[in-house]
Amino acid sequence: MPDKFEPKIIGFLCNWCAYAGGDVAGVIRAQYPPNMRPIRVMCSGMVHPDLVVEALKMGADGVIIMGCHIGQCHYQDGNSKAMARVEVVRVVLEDMGIEPERFAIVWVSSAEGKRFAKVITDFTDQIKTLGPNPLRKDFELNFKRV
Amino acid sequence: MKLRAVSETLNACSGCEISILDTGERFYEILNNIEFLHFPLLMDHKSCIKTNGKKESELPEADLGILSGGIRNEEHLEIAKEVRKKCDIVIAFGTCATHGGIPALTNSYTNQEVLSRYYSTETTDNTSDYPDKDVPPLLERCYALDEHIKVDLYFPGCPPHPHHIYNAFISLATGKIPALPEKSVCDVCPVLKKGKIDSKNVKRFLAPPQYNYANEPLKDMRCLLEQGFVCMGPVTRAGCGGDNMIPRCISARVPCQGCYGPASFNGNQRLDLLNALASQGINTGSLPNTEFLLEFSGAHNLLRPRIKLVRK
Numbered sequence: 445m446p447d448k449f450e451p452k453i454i455g456f457l458c459n460w461c462a463y464a465g466g467d468v469a470g471v472i473r474a475q476y477p478p479n480m481r482p483i484r485v486m487c488s489g490m491v492h493p494d495l496v497v498e499a500l501k502m503g504a505d506g507v508i509i510m511g512c513h514i515g516q517c518h519y520q521d522g523n524s525k526a527m528a529r530v531e532v533v534r535v536v537l538e539d540m541g542i543e544p545e546r547f548a549i550v551w552v553s554s555a556e557g558k559r560f561a562k563v564i565t566d567f568t569d570q571i572k573t574l575g576p577n578p579l580r581k582d583f584e585l586n587f588k589r590v
Numbered sequence: 591m592k593l594r595a596v597s598e599t600l601n602a603c604s605g606c607e608i609s610i611l612d613t614g615e616r617f618y619e620i621l622n623n624i625e626f627l628h629f630p631l632l633m634d635h636k637s638c639i640k641t642n643g644k645k646e647s648e649l650p651e652a653d654l655g656i657l658s659g660g661i662r663n664e665e666h667l668e669i670a671k672e673v674r675k676k677c678d679i680v681i682a683f684g685t686c687a688t689h690g691g692i693p694a695l696t697n698s699y700t701n702q703e704v705l706s707r708y709y710s711t712e713t714t715d716n717t718s719d720y721p722d723k724d725v726p727p728l729l730e731r732c733y734a735l736d737e738h739i740k741v742d743l744y745f746p747g748c749p750p751h752p753h754h755i756y757n758a759f760i761s762l763a764t765g766k767i768p769a770l771p772e773k774s775v776c777d778v779c780p781v782l783k784k785g786k787i788d789s790k791n792v793k794r795f796l797a798p799p800q801y802n803y804a805n806e807p808l809k810d811m812r813c814l815l816e817q818g819f820v821c822m823g824p825v826t827r828a829g830c831g832g833d834n835m836i837p838r839c840i841s842a843r844v845p846c847q848g849c850y851g852p853a854s855f856n857g858n859q860r861l862d863l864l865n866a867l868a869s870q871g872i873n874t875g876s877l878p879n880t881e882f883l884l885e886f887s888g889a890h891n892l893l894r895p896r897i898k899l900v901r902k
Contacts (some may be wrong), residue, residue, distance in 0.1 A: 479817050492865065493861050493864070493865045494857075494858060494861055494862070494865075496674070497858065501891065509740060524802070525869055528868040528869065528871065529865055529869065530867050531868065531870045531874060531875070532861065532864040532865055532874055533861075535864070535874070535880055536858075536860060536864065536880070538896065539880065539881060539893065539896060540891075540892070540893070540894050541894035541895055541896065
């Protein structure tokens with residue numbers, strides 16, 4: 445059994461803001477935990493709720509969607525669509541027996557390298573306090589139910 | 591040579607078998623092509639499972655195993671495994687077998703909750719304990735067939751339409767893979783669609799929909815979803831209307847209930863419909879609850895008991 449719980453977090457990063465923000469975080473050498481696996485998408489609005497729920501169902505400990513600030517979407521209103529879809533995900537997660545806190549949506553612009561690092565650090569901490577996802581395949585093997 | 595078939599009913603209402611009989615005179619044609627060796631609902635052939643330690647009848651080997659219903663207890667599981675062992679092709683027959691169906695609504699509750707609700711209400715005498723003799727123990731939840739055994743063909747429907755049953759059985763008997771409808775209900779629905787939902791809220795079906803006169807053809811009636819009713823059409827597999835394909839509920843001017851399961855096989859009816867509504871700018875909070883959107887497809891872990899949320 446591993447001594448420390450290292451969460452697996454899936455990140456859906458919008459190409460124009462959050463992913464570029466991640467690049468900036470690298471350039472300015474901001475430090476943040478390596479738990480988030482980024483997936484680049486063209487817009488946060490294109491992330492179907494199925495993808496989020498599927499990731500959590502398959503055992504991801506957390507899912508984070510990152511996009512442009514409201515009003516700054518490259519495609520005018522993609523991130524407001526994302527906002528509307530997020531409400532749906534929260535409702536469904538609760539009924540599926542997954543804590544809605546495992547999922548977050550945040551806005552990071554392409555200039556906010558430091559904020560990117562802070563967001564990832566905070567979210568990783570949040571997932572660490574929540575503990576491993578009970579739907580993880582290796583849950584019975586490696587973790588104890590509290 | 592005739593195709594040999596066995597049929598068993600698991601966690602279901604046996605409506606799917608009635609639908610086989612509902613093929614009418616064409617049932618004789620099915621019988622000419624398929625020989626039913628074991629069919630507890632129609633023939634004097636008992637279930638293949640042990641009772642009181644001895645088997646009442648042996649399940650014969652067959653080409654076709656028709657299983658309706660999901661898997662809820664040990665008996666279902668044993669029968670399903672037996673059928674899988676003895677049959678070359680196993681058919682998940684009806685939405686209960688393919689996606690859990692209505693019985694899978696129980697997945698929102700734990701077994702403990704279900705049993706205490708059933709055995710300890712005010713009106714029931716002797717509430718001391720649950721029966722444990724001569725009753726097969728419940729499994730953890732209600733499963734679709736393919737969560738436990740390999741399934742070769744999926745026939746969704748509550749029940750599958752007799753037209754499709756006939757076509758499918760005849761094509762199986764002639765060695766072809768049966769062609770089942772793969773579109774969504776909206777694709778075959780004839781009503782008038784303008785592509786825009788009028789209100790910002792969705793409403794329950796408490797008042798009749800708007801249409802101009804009693805016998806108005808469906809193609810002149812405004813789409814029920816666009817009128818603001820929760821209609822499962824966009825996320826549900828077509829086929830309930832049989833060969834002429836007009837969805838049954840819609841033909842009665844009632845919104846689709848979703849009985850054929852998700853339009854794409856691995857879809858989540860609730861999530862997909864809520865997502866569609868949310869992307870249209872509809873306030874999904876206006877629905878009293880959303881479990882009912884999974885009325886027919888709650889297996890595959892889509893419905894689970896609510897967790898007690900830990901809040902700081």
